[in-house]
Amino acid sequence: MLITIALWRIQWRATRRSPVRRSLRPAEVVPYFHGWGSSHGDARELAFHHNPPGQVERHRLTEEAKVEVADEDPSEVNDGNASYDQDLTLCLSELRDGEVEGIGEQLRDHVVGEVVDEDCNFFACAAVWKDKRLLKLRRIILNTDGKAPCEKQNAGELRLHQGKEDDFLMNVLHRKISLYLSSDNFSSKQVDGSHPFFWNSIIRRFERNQEPRKAIITFCHMMQRNISPDKFTFPFILKACASAMALREGEQIHCHAIKSPYNSDLFVQGSLIFMYASCQEIDSARASFDAMPYKNLISWNMIIDAYIKHGRLNTALEIFAQMPERDLFSWNLMIDGFVKNGQMEFAQRMFDEMPGRDIVSWNSIINGYAKCRDMTTARKMFDQSPFKDEVTWGIMLNGYAKCGRITTAHNWFEKLPYKNAISWNCLINRYLRCDDVKSAQKLFDLMPNRNVTSFNIMLDDYMKKGELQLAYQMFYNMPVKDVTSWNIIIDGNARLGRMKVARELFDVMPCRDVVSWNSLIAGYKENGESKEAIEVFIKMIISGKKPDNSTLAMVLSAVADLGLIFQGRWIHLYIDKHDIPLDGIVGVALIDMYSKCGYVDIALSIFNSIPQKERDHWNSMISGSAVHGRGNLAINLFEKMQRSMVKPDDITFIGLLSACSHAGLVAEGRRYFNLMISKYEITPKIQHYGCMVDLLSRAGHLEEAISLVNDMPLRANDIIWRALLGASKNQSNVEIAERAVRNLIELDPCDSSSYVLLSNIYACRDQYDSAGEVWRTMKSKGVPKNTGCSCIEVDGVIHEFTVGHIAHPQIVLLLHSMTQALRLEGYLPC
Incomplete structure (x- = not known):
C-alpha cells in the first residue's frame, strides 16, 4: 500500500514539473604547462594541521528541488531516461523526508550496489558541477540494472540545484570513484569529466595512497583537457608535490595558482607554505607566508613548524613573538622544538609562560627531560602533571630504561595502570640492549598479547648474536610474519656471510620493500660479491621498486670496487632523471665512484656542483685526489675546506696524508700530521701512521720511518710493514726487509705476497740460495702463490x-x- 501511494505521488509531481533544457557552461581554458613525469625520492607522511578542504557541503534533497536536463544535442534526448531519473530523484526525496520507509531500504540497497566494470570508462559520462549542484544520478551512480555505466552515454544529464546537494548520494559517488581507482587498469587518460570535482577526487586518492607521482600526472592530464582547477585542486596537488619532494613541479603549480582567482585563498596559501617547507625551500615558504593578505592561526603555526623542522629555532621564536594571538598548538610547537634540540632551559621557560596546558604540553616537557637523562626532573614533572595517559607512563618507562636503570624501569612497569604492547616491547627491548636475554625471554613468555613487533624484537636479537637455531625456531613459529620479520632474517644471514641462504629467503618472501632489497645488496657488497650486488640492483629497477638513497650509495660503492664505469654512468643518469639531490650520501658515493674509476675530473665537477657540501663530500674528493697522485689538488681542497668552516676529522687527514705520500710531498705531510695533533686535537690512528711510514719510505727516509714505527704507541699492522718492505726492495735493504717479512708472516702466515717480495729482494742481490730457501719455506708451510689476475x-x-x-x-x-x-x-x- 505504501509503495502504491509513493509511486502515485511520484507520477503526480512529475506532471507538475517539466524539465527545463539548458546547455552546460563551457570550462575555462587553462594553459597547459610542461615539466611533468619525474618522480622525486620516497613518499613520506604529511602533517597538515588543518582539515583538508574539498569536502562537499552536506544538504538534503527537498520536494522543491528542481530538475534540469542538459544535453550536448537536445534532439537526442531520451525521454525515457529522463523520466527514470526524475522518478528516482523524487523517490529519494521521499526517502529523505522519511515518508516512504517501505521502499527506502530497497532503493538504498539498489543505489549502494558496488559493481564496477574495469573495462568501461567510468568517468566518460560523469559530471558534477558543484556551482550548479549537479548530480547525474543514473549515469554516475547506477544504471537501470543497478550497476555502474559500461559505455559512454550522451543522454541528458540530471541537475539538482538551488543550493541543495545530497549527502548520501555524494558519499556513494566517492565510493564509486574509489572502487574505480583501485582497478589495475585505471589511467587518468580515461577520465572525460568536465568538472574539477572528478579530477580532485582522483588526485586526492593518489596522494592519500602515497602515489604522488600519479597525482601529478593526473593534474597534467587535467591541464591538457583545459579544465580549470578550483580552490580545492591546488591544496591536493601541492600536498602531492610535498610528498614527492617535487619542487620544480610545485613551483610551476604556484605560478598557475598566482594566475587563478584562488591565489589569496587561505588553504591554497597554506599548502604552498607546506610544499616549500617539505622541499627544504624554507625561504620560499617564508615568502609565501609574507605574501598572504590575511593570516590565520594555521598559517602562523605552519611557518613556525617549518622553521623548527629546519633547525632555525631563533627565527621560529621571532615569528612566535609576532603572532597576534596564540593557541595551545603554537605553544606546544615551540616547546617541542626546544625539546628536540636539547634546549631544556628554554623549553621549561616556554612551558612556565603558557597560559594553559594540555596533556601534549606535559608529555612534551616530560619527554624532554627523559631524553636528556634527567629522570629526577622528569619524575617531578610527572608527579605535577594533572594529565596522565599511556604515553606519559611510557615516556617514564622508556626514560628509565634508556638510562640503564633497568630495575627501576621494571618496577615502573609493574606500577603501570594499563600495560599495552608498547610498554611490554619497550622493556623487553631494553633487557636485550643490556644483554640480559634471560629476563627478556621471561618477560616475552609472560606477555599476554604478543604482536608481530614483539617477535621481531626477539628475532633481531637472536640474529645479531648469531643464535641461528633459536632465531629460526622463533621465525617459523611466528603466528604472523610481516616484511620486517623477513628482512631481519635475511639481513642476519647476510651479515654472517650466509649469502646463499639469504638469497633463498629473499626469493621466497611474499612481499618485499626497499629494505629487503637493501639487505641483499649490502650483504653481497660486504661479502666481496660486488658483481652480484649490481645484478640485484638491476633486478630491483626492473621489478618497479624505487631505490632509496642508501640503495644508490651501496650500488655505487659496488661499482667503484669493480671499476665499472659503464654501470656507474647509467646509475648517474638514473639519479639525474629522478632529480635525486647530491647533498647527502648519494653525492659522496658518486664522487667516490668516479674517482676510483679513474675519472677524477668528473668527480671534481660533481663536487663543485653541490651547493651545500658536508664533511663527507670534502673527504671523498680529497681521497679521490690522493688515489690519482694529485697531491696539490688535495691540499687546495683541504685549504678551501678550512675556509668554509667545515671541521676536518680523522678521515680527512687520512686522505690528505695519503695524497702527500703518493705525490712525494714530504714536508707537507709532516706539517699536516703535526697540524692534526696540535690544532684539531685528533689522536693519530694506525692509518695515519701508515700514511706517514709510506710517505717517508717512498722518499727514501727509511731510518726516520723505522724510528716512527718504534716510537708509535700502537702495534704496527700489515700496511705499515708492507710499506717498509716495498721501500726496502727499492733500496735493496735486506735487513729491514727481513724484519718486515717476519712481522708480516706473524700477522698472516698464509699470505704468499710477503714471501715472494722477500725472494725477489734476494734475487736482485744475486743471493739465489736465500731466494730458493724462501720458496722451500713456502712449500713446507703449504702457502700457495696467488695467481696474478x-x-x-x-x-x-x-x-x-x-x-x-x-x-x-x-x-x-x-x-x-x-x-x-x-x-x-x-x-x-x-
Whole structure:
C-alpha cells in the first residue's frame, strides 16, 4: 500500500514539473604547462594541521528541488531516461523526508550496489558541477540494472540545484570513484569529466595512497583537457608535490595558482607554505607566508613548524613573538622544538609562560627531560602533571630504561595502570640492549598479547648474536610474519656471510620493500660479491621498486670496487632523471665512484656542483685526489675546506696524508700530521701512521720511518710493514726487509705476497740460495702463490685475465704476432 501511494505521488509531481533544457557552461581554458613525469625520492607522511578542504557541503534533497536536463544535442534526448531519473530523484526525496520507509531500504540497497566494470570508462559520462549542484544520478551512480555505466552515454544529464546537494548520494559517488581507482587498469587518460570535482577526487586518492607521482600526472592530464582547477585542486596537488619532494613541479603549480582567482585563498596559501617547507625551500615558504593578505592561526603555526623542522629555532621564536594571538598548538610547537634540540632551559621557560596546558604540553616537557637523562626532573614533572595517559607512563618507562636503570624501569612497569604492547616491547627491548636475554625471554613468555613487533624484537636479537637455531625456531613459529620479520632474517644471514641462504629467503618472501632489497645488496657488497650486488640492483629497477638513497650509495660503492664505469654512468643518469639531490650520501658515493674509476675530473665537477657540501663530500674528493697522485689538488681542497668552516676529522687527514705520500710531498705531510695533533686535537690512528711510514719510505727516509714505527704507541699492522718492505726492495735493504717479512708472516702466515717480495729482494742481490730457501719455506708451510689476475670492462662486459690464461684467442694471436715481429727485428723474447 505504501509503495502504491509513493509511486502515485511520484507520477503526480512529475506532471507538475517539466524539465527545463539548458546547455552546460563551457570550462575555462587553462594553459597547459610542461615539466611533468619525474618522480622525486620516497613518499613520506604529511602533517597538515588543518582539515583538508574539498569536502562537499552536506544538504538534503527537498520536494522543491528542481530538475534540469542538459544535453550536448537536445534532439537526442531520451525521454525515457529522463523520466527514470526524475522518478528516482523524487523517490529519494521521499526517502529523505522519511515518508516512504517501505521502499527506502530497497532503493538504498539498489543505489549502494558496488559493481564496477574495469573495462568501461567510468568517468566518460560523469559530471558534477558543484556551482550548479549537479548530480547525474543514473549515469554516475547506477544504471537501470543497478550497476555502474559500461559505455559512454550522451543522454541528458540530471541537475539538482538551488543550493541543495545530497549527502548520501555524494558519499556513494566517492565510493564509486574509489572502487574505480583501485582497478589495475585505471589511467587518468580515461577520465572525460568536465568538472574539477572528478579530477580532485582522483588526485586526492593518489596522494592519500602515497602515489604522488600519479597525482601529478593526473593534474597534467587535467591541464591538457583545459579544465580549470578550483580552490580545492591546488591544496591536493601541492600536498602531492610535498610528498614527492617535487619542487620544480610545485613551483610551476604556484605560478598557475598566482594566475587563478584562488591565489589569496587561505588553504591554497597554506599548502604552498607546506610544499616549500617539505622541499627544504624554507625561504620560499617564508615568502609565501609574507605574501598572504590575511593570516590565520594555521598559517602562523605552519611557518613556525617549518622553521623548527629546519633547525632555525631563533627565527621560529621571532615569528612566535609576532603572532597576534596564540593557541595551545603554537605553544606546544615551540616547546617541542626546544625539546628536540636539547634546549631544556628554554623549553621549561616556554612551558612556565603558557597560559594553559594540555596533556601534549606535559608529555612534551616530560619527554624532554627523559631524553636528556634527567629522570629526577622528569619524575617531578610527572608527579605535577594533572594529565596522565599511556604515553606519559611510557615516556617514564622508556626514560628509565634508556638510562640503564633497568630495575627501576621494571618496577615502573609493574606500577603501570594499563600495560599495552608498547610498554611490554619497550622493556623487553631494553633487557636485550643490556644483554640480559634471560629476563627478556621471561618477560616475552609472560606477555599476554604478543604482536608481530614483539617477535621481531626477539628475532633481531637472536640474529645479531648469531643464535641461528633459536632465531629460526622463533621465525617459523611466528603466528604472523610481516616484511620486517623477513628482512631481519635475511639481513642476519647476510651479515654472517650466509649469502646463499639469504638469497633463498629473499626469493621466497611474499612481499618485499626497499629494505629487503637493501639487505641483499649490502650483504653481497660486504661479502666481496660486488658483481652480484649490481645484478640485484638491476633486478630491483626492473621489478618497479624505487631505490632509496642508501640503495644508490651501496650500488655505487659496488661499482667503484669493480671499476665499472659503464654501470656507474647509467646509475648517474638514473639519479639525474629522478632529480635525486647530491647533498647527502648519494653525492659522496658518486664522487667516490668516479674517482676510483679513474675519472677524477668528473668527480671534481660533481663536487663543485653541490651547493651545500658536508664533511663527507670534502673527504671523498680529497681521497679521490690522493688515489690519482694529485697531491696539490688535495691540499687546495683541504685549504678551501678550512675556509668554509667545515671541521676536518680523522678521515680527512687520512686522505690528505695519503695524497702527500703518493705525490712525494714530504714536508707537507709532516706539517699536516703535526697540524692534526696540535690544532684539531685528533689522536693519530694506525692509518695515519701508515700514511706517514709510506710517505717517508717512498722518499727514501727509511731510518726516520723505522724510528716512527718504534716510537708509535700502537702495534704496527700489515700496511705499515708492507710499506717498509716495498721501500726496502727499492733500496735493496735486506735487513729491514727481513724484519718486515717476519712481522708480516706473524700477522698472516698464509699470505704468499710477503714471501715472494722477500725472494725477489734476494734475487736482485744475486743471493739465489736465500731466494730458493724462501720458496722451500713456502712449500713446507703449504702457502700457495696467488695467481696474478686483472680485469677490464669493455662495452659493459667485464673481461678477466690471469697468468697463463688462453681463453681469449684474439689476445693469444696478437701476442704471437708480436713475438714473430720481435724475432724478425733480431730480438729473442722469453
